[in-house]
Structure formats: structure tokens, C-alpha cells
Amino acid sequence: MRDPRYDILFEPVKIGPVTARNRFFQVPHCNGMGYRDPSGEAYMRRVKAEGGWAVVCTEQVEIHPTSDIGPFIELRLWDDQDIPAVARIAEKIHEGGALAGIELAHNGLNSPNLISRETPLGPQNLPVVSWNYDPVQAREMTKADIADMRFWHREAVRRSITAGYDIVYVYAGHAIGGLHHFLSRRYNNRSDEYGGSLENRVRLLREILEDTREEADGKAAVACRISVDELLGDEGITRAEIEDVIGMLGEHPDLWDFVLGSWEDDSVTSRFGPEAEQEPYVRGLKQLTTKPVVGVGRFTSPDMMVHQVKSGVLDLIGAARPSIADPFLPRKIETGDLEDIRECIGCNICVSGDFTMSPIRCTQNPTMGEEFRRGWHPERIRPKSSDSTVLVVGAGPAGLEAARSLGNRGYSVSLAEATRNLGGRVARESQLPGLSAWIRVVDYRLQQLEKLSNVDIFRQSEMTADDIIENDFQHVVVATGSSWRRDGVGRWHTRPIDVAEGAEVLSPDDIMAGQRPRGPKVVVFDDDHYYMGSVVAELLAKEGLDVTLITPAAHVSQWTTNTLEVARVRKRVIRAGVTVLTNTAVTAVTPDGVRTACAFTGDESTVTADSIVLITARLPHDSLYHELQARQSEWAAADLKSVRGIGDAWAPSTIAAAVWSGHRYAEELDEPQPLGPVPYLREVAELAEEPVTYLPITPVQPVSNY
Numbered sequence: 290m291r292d293p294r295y296d297i298l299f300e301p302v303k304i305g306p307v308t309a310r311n312r313f314f315q316v317p318h319c320n321g322m323g324y325r326d327p328s329g330e331a332y333m334r335r336v337k338a339e340g341g342w343a344v345v346c347t348e349q350v351e352i353h354p355t356s357d358i359g360p361f362i363e364l365r366l367w368d369d370q371d372i373p374a375v376a377r378i379a380e381k382i383h384e385g386g387a388l389a390g391i392e393l394a395h396n397g398l399n400s401p402n403l404i405s406r407e408t409p410l411g412p413q414n415l416p417v418v419s420w421n422y423d424p425v426q427a428r429e430m431t432k433a434d435i436a437d438m439r440f441w442h443r444e445a446v447r448r449s450i451t452a453g454y455d456i457v458y459v460y461a462g463h464a465i466g467g468l469h470h471f472l473s474r475r476y477n478n479r480s481d482e483y484g485g486s487l488e489n490r491v492r493l494l495r496e497i498l499e500d501t502r503e504e505a506d507g508k509a510a511v512a513c514r515i516s517v518d519e520l521l522g523d524e525g526i527t528r529a530e531i532e533d534v535i536g537m538l539g540e541h542p543d544l545w546d547f548v549l550g551s552w553e554d555d556s557v558t559s560r561f562g563p564e565a566e567q568e569p570y571v572r573g574l575k576q577l578t579t580k581p582v583v584g585v586g587r588f589t590s591p592d593m594m595v596h597q598v599k600s601g602v603l604d605l606i607g608a609a610r611p612s613i614a615d616p617f618l619p620r621k622i623e624t625g626d627l628e629d630i631r632e633c634i635g636c637n638i639c640v641s642g643d644f645t646m647s648p649i650r651c652t653q654n655p656t657m658g659e660e661f662r663r664g665w666h667p668e669r670i671r672p673k674s675s676d677s678t679v680l681v682v683g684a685g686p687a688g689l690e691a692a693r694s695l696g697n698r699g700y701s702v703s704l705a706e707a708t709r710n711l712g713g714r715v716a717r718e719s720q721l722p723g724l725s726a727w728i729r730v731v732d733y734r735l736q737q738l739e740k741l742s743n744v745d746i747f748r749q750s751e752m753t754a755d756d757i758i759e760n761d762f763q764h765v766v767v768a769t770g771s772s773w774r775r776d777g778v779g780r781w782h783t784r785p786i787d788v789a790e791g792a793e794v795l796s797p798d799d800i801m802a803g804q805r806p807r808g809p810k811v812v813v814f815d816d817d818h819y820y821m822g823s824v825v826a827e828l829l830a831k832e833g834l835d836v837t838l839i840t841p842a843a844h845v846s847q848w849t850t851n852t853l854e855v856a857r858v859r860k861r862v863i864r865a866g867v868t869v870l871t872n873t874a875v876t877a878v879t880p881d882g883v884r885t886a887c888a889f890t891g892d893e894s895t896v897t898a899d900s901i902v903l904i905t906a907r908l909p910h911d912s913l914y915h916e917l918q919a920r921q922s923e924w925a926a927a928d929l930k931s932v933r934g935i936g937d938a939w940a941p942s943t944i945a946a947a948v949w950s951g952h953r954y955a956e957e958l959d960e961p962q963p964l965g966p967v968p969y970l971r972e973v974a975e976l977a978e979e980p981v982t983y984l985p986i987t988p989v990q991p992v993s994n995y
């Protein structure tokens with residue numbers, strides 16, 4: 290039963306003409322599915338509604354072809370053709386019992402219009418502020434353009450109402466919603482009534498809020514999402530300005546959604562910011578309006594949520610990531626099952642879906658993005674279809690998830706782990722600077738496994754092929770992980786590099802096991818490009834070593850552009866005193882350091898060091914798998930039916946991928962392979978009717994050579 294302390298979270302909140310049944314509010318978030326996979330998105334949102342969120346919103350929805358932020362994949366309401374896809378999402382949200390919110394956006398300066406080829410529009414002539422530095426400028430909007438934009442927004446409101454939405458957003462946040470650009474001195478130096486004073490800069494927002502209210506006509510609530518501080522001092526939107534904006538427009542929308550700065554500022558990873566980081570920026574704004582206020586803070590703790598409401602910071606607990614990691618978070622609080630909450634670890638793998646234009650995935654929740662196409666559900670899994678016994682070898686993220694999900698299906702599972710510790714790489718990596726929240730991947734699974742009497746865990750049980758053949762398991766899944774290489778092979782070098790005799794080469798595994806370089810000067814060569822290189826450099830620098838980080842990429846931890854971390858990573862390693870050499874490869878380890886080559890010219894140089902840490906690639910621990918495969922002739926006698934590999938033992942990847950592969954194994958065990966060569970449902974675009982007006986192809990005249 291629910292703890293009465295949390296009753297306040299289940300109070301209804303009136304939002305203009307609609308009422309949220311509790312305070313849990315899934316704020317708009319991108320998902321890499323959008324217009325390409327609308328049913329995928331619809332079912333993902335439906336699961337959240339089912340999980341107890343009173344309001345479930347779409348991501349930003351482009352209102353017009355001049356607001357095209359392709360290649361990123363969001364929803365569109367460019368014209369009536371887009372209504373059915375957007376309507377399906379509202380329908381599925383309603384099926385789950387929530388109010389449906391839609392975040393309308395004209396992206397202004399943020400839209401390079403690569404797909405539509407329209408000229409970008411902004412408050413002034415400026416290069417677009419798109420993610421890829423597109424060589425495109427926006428045109429300063431004339432009064433006629435402003436009138437057009439208001440008309441397009443009205444049309445999108447009309448379409449949203451037709452599509453069944455209950456809450457319609459006006460987006461002026463994150464430097465993504467174009468109204469943000471009008472509001473900010475950074476982007477708006479107009480001299481007409483839409484620029485200059487705050488009153489002028491806010492004019493277009495006011496007009497669009499009024500248009501939206503008029504068009505919604507009491508059929509839907511109007512929400513305004515706005516950045517409360519651009520964190521640029523007087524160069525951009527300040528908190529004082531936002532207080533004045535609320536003074537002017539406080540009663541215009543039915544709901545305020547307060548965000549912080551740009552997306553990078555608002556969706557900070559746990560490596561760089563704590564839960565509720567936004568609180569000091571948002572506190573006090575609610576008191577300036579009678580309208581309800583929603584805001585985020587990577588909230589996973591119900592006590593923190595209660596604090597937000599009781600201390601008058603927020604009325605509604607906004608969540609994107611916590612609702613991705615656990616779509617059933619509100620339900621679990623409601624039923625008092627707090628220990629079942631799958632807490633977000635704050636890694637931003639979910640964000641990478643948007644940046645890589647692929648369906649959203651989550652480290653904690655392997656079913657995210659698979660609700661429609663694979664029929665997976667975060668809380669339910671089909672019962673077992675045989676009485677087979679299963680041995681899971683290795684208790685890293687892949688093995689733990691396989692055991693948990695197989696256990697939930699009702700299989701009799703043995704989980705054997707070579708060491709005393711459960712958690713594999715996650716247990717080790719969560720000891721590194723900034724990564725402590727990652728242990729939640731293990732904690733959640735161990736908590737769940739404790740409840741499953743059909744899963745037995747055996748520690749200090751290193752399994753050999755003989756052990757397995759001698760025992761009575763029908764299915765064996767090898768989740769034995771991987772080790773970091775020490776030979777330099779990775780992306781840059783596909784053959785081992787020269788290492789001088791006597792040189793000290795360490796790997797991240799050595800560092801995590803507590804080994805340290807033998808002298809004060811160390812080179813970290815990062816050819817992995819995710820977090821490990823910068824984390825190890827930071828760790829060693831903080832321990833007082835003189836660290837040079839060398840990478841062939843243009844950025845330190847280049848891939849973290851996809852997790853919104855790349856700038857913070859760089860700042861942190863600089864602040865830690867690390868010397869950084871980008872666009873440089875280590876080509877050999879010498880007795881007194883390393884030889885390097887410029888990534889472009891090949892020009893050679895040297896860096897002296899006592900030790901080198903090579904962070905390049907990993908080798909799967911797949912010998913057990915291969916040995917078992919080689920002994921297939923003995924399987925029948927041992928009643929062994931299948932041996933599979935999952936996680937890093939199959940092919941090293943992210944923790945999210947390991948969890949996903951463990952889950953997939955459990956979902957598919959004993960099940961007939963569905964659907965043929967593509968093992969999931971796809972939505973293939975319907976071909977348009979061919980326009981009859983197009984000029985026919987001129988037939989090629991036959992040429993006679995005779």
C-alpha cells in the first residue's frame with residue numbers, strides 16, 4: 290500500500306480546462322522515432338500512460354516545413370497529411386488513461402531545413418544554431434513572416450485538437466523552440482516592436498499564446514515551456530527577465546513548464562549534475578503566477594518529489610528520463626513498491642537515440658523503443674513455454690538481466706558468477722569518478738532477483754565446459770564479458786602496435802583493479818571515444834599524476850556529443866590539469882614514452898611518459914562459448930539443447946546493449962522466430978500516388994546501325 294507521505298503526489302491538478310489525475314507529468318522528450326516510426330512512438334507513450342503518468346506528451350512537433358530540423362527525427366504537423374500519425378499517439382496515450390500533450394514548435398534558428406530546403410527564419414540574420422554547424426543562414430523575419438508564423442502555429446493548434454490532444458504547448462525553451470530566440474538578447478537585436486526591450490522581445494510569445502488559447506477555445510489547455518535562465522549572464526535570458534516575463538504573461542497559459550538553458554543544460558548526466566539540479570533556478574517562479582508549474586530534475590526519489598511540491602517549487606513532477614527508465618514509476622509509488630523502481634542512472638543513452646536518429650534505447654529499461662515493434666513491456670513478459678532449466682554464466686549486466694527476465698517468465702534459472710561480486714563491469718565502472726549512479730543497473734536487478742525463488746545465484750563459481758556438460762541444463766547462455774586490450778588495436782590501429790621491452794602498458798581493467806602507473810608521467814591513449822578515456826584521465830590527474838590524453842578524434846570522448854556531455858567532458862579534463870592532444874594517434878610505446886603521429890599528416894612526434902594506459906578496444910571472453918559449440922556431439926547425452934552468447938562476450942558494446950541482449954535472450958527463449966528476416970515490425974512508408982502532371986520521360990529513340 291502507498292505510504293501516506295506520498296499522498297500529495299496523487300492529488301489531481303487542474304490545468305485550465307483539463308485535470309491531471311495526479312502530479313506525475315511526462316514532459317516532452319525526443320525519441321528518435323517521430324515521423325518515421327509513429328506507431329513505435331505511440332506504443333512507447335501508451336506504456337507510460339499505463340504506468341501512471343497523468344500527462345504524457347510528445348516531443349517537439351514541427352509545425353511547418355520552415356521548421357524542419359532534419360536529419361533529426363521528430364514529429365511533424367506540417368499539414369493535414371500528418372494528422373493520422375500524431376492522432377495515433379494521442380489515441381494510445383488515452384488508452385493508457387493519461388492526458389495527451391503535444392509540444393508544438395517552430396524551431397526558428399534551430400532548423401536548417403535540410404529536408405524541406407526552405408529558407409530558415411529567425412529574429413535576425415544569423416547562421417542557424419543547428420547541431421551540425423550547417424553552412425546555412427536564417428533570414429531576418431519580416432512582419433509578413435511573423436504573421437505567417439502565427440498562422441502556421443494556429444493551424445498546428447487546430448490540427449492538434451483534431452488529433453485529440455488535451456494540452457497544447459507553446460515552446461520557447463532550450464534554444465530549440467524559435468520563440469526562445471525572439472526572447473533572448475543573444476539572438477534578437479531587432480529594432481522594431483519585436484526586438485529591443487523585454488516587452489518587445491516577448492511580444493511574439495504573447496501573440497502566439499493568445500492565438501493558441503483562442504484556437505484551442507477551451508477544448509485543450511495551453512502550456513508554455515520556457516528557459517528560466519540561459520546561463521549566459523546579461524548576454525542571454527536571465528532569471529530576472531523571466532520573472533518580468535511571468536509578470537507580463539503569468540496568466541496567459543494554463544501551465545508553465547520551466548526548463549533550464551539549452552538542452553545540454555537541462556538534461557545533465559549524473560556524471561556532471563545531481564538530481565534536482567534545476568531547483569535553485571526554478572524556485573520562486575511559481576509564486577509569480579496562479580497557474581500550475583511543472584519542471585524536471587531527473588527525479589527518481591519520491592521524497593524529493595514531495596519536497597518539490599511541499600516547498601512550493603513545482604506543482605507537477607516533470608520527468609523525461611525517469612519515465613524512460615521506469616514507465617511505471619508513478620504506479621510503483623502508488624502501490625508502495627518503491628524497491629521495484631528502476632531508477633534512471635543519468636547516462637543519456639536515451640538522448641543518443643535522438644542524435645543518432647535511431648529509436649530510443651535505455652540502459653536501465655531494455656524494452657524502451659521495443660513496445661510496438663517487438664511487443665516488449667517493461668513490467669510484463671510472456672510465461673515460459675517449456676520446463677527447461679537455464680544456466681546463465683556471468684553476472685554482469687547481460688547475465689543479470691537475462692536471469693531476471695527468464696526468472697520472470699518462470700524458468701528455473703541458475704546464475705553462475707566466477708567472482709564474489711555481482712555486476713561485472715558495472716560494479717567496477719561505477720567506482721570511477723562520476724559514475725556511481727550506474728550501480729543502479731546492478732542494484733535494481735539484484736533486488737528483483739531476490740524475489741525470484743526460481744533463480745539461484747552461485748558466486749565464486751567459474752564455469753568450464755566440463756562443468757556445464759556434466760550438469761543438467763537444457764539451455765546455457767554465456768555472458769562472460771570482455772577485457773580491454775593491451776596491444777593498441779582499436780579503430781586507429783587494426784594491428785598491434787610496437788611496445789618496447791620494459792615499457793609499462795596498463796588497461797582500464799588494471800586501473801579499475803587498483804593498479805597505478807609506476808611513475809608520475811602517464812599517457813592515456815583514447816581510441817575508444819566514449820567515456821572511459823576521459824574518466825581514467827580525470828581519475829589519474831586527480832590523484833596527482835601528470836596526465837596527457839591523446840586521441841585521434843577531434844574531441845575528447847567524441848561519442849559523448851550524442852549524450853550532451855562532450856563540452857563538460859572537455860571542461861572537466863582541462864580543469865583537472867590534463868594535457869590534451871587531439872587529432873593525434875599513439876603509434877608506438879617506447880622505453881621512455883610514446884611516439885605519436887598527426888591524424889592528418891602523419892607527422893611524428895614523441896611524448897615522454899613513465900607509463901601508458903591504452904583505451905582502444907575490448908576482446909570478448911568467448912572461449913567458453915566456442916568450446917561448448919565445438920562439443921555439440923556431447924549435447925544430446927547431457928540433454929543440452931542450446932548454447933548462446935550475449936552481451937560483451939558476444940561482442941563488446943555499451944552497458945545498454947548488454948542489458949538489451951540479456952533481455953532479448955529471455956524474451957526469445959523457446960519462442961518461434963517471428964516475422965522472418967526482420968525480427969520486428971516495421972512501418973514502411975506508403976507510396977504516394979504518382980502525379981499525373983509530371984512530364985513523361987522522353988522515350989529513347991531506337992538507333993539502327995543497319
Ligand code: ADP
Binds near residue numbers: 683713936
Ligand atoms: P556484460 O557486460 O556482457 O554483462 P561483464 O564483463 O560486465 O559482461 O560481466 C561478465 C561477468 O561474467 C563477470 O562478472 C565475470 O566475472 C563473469 N564470468 C566470466 N567468465 C565466467 C565463467 N567462466 N563462469 C562464471 N562467470 C564468469
Ligand code: SF4
Binds near residue numbers: 633
Ligand atoms: Fe536514464 Fe540512461 Fe535510461 Fe536515459 S538511458 S533514461 S539517462 S538510465
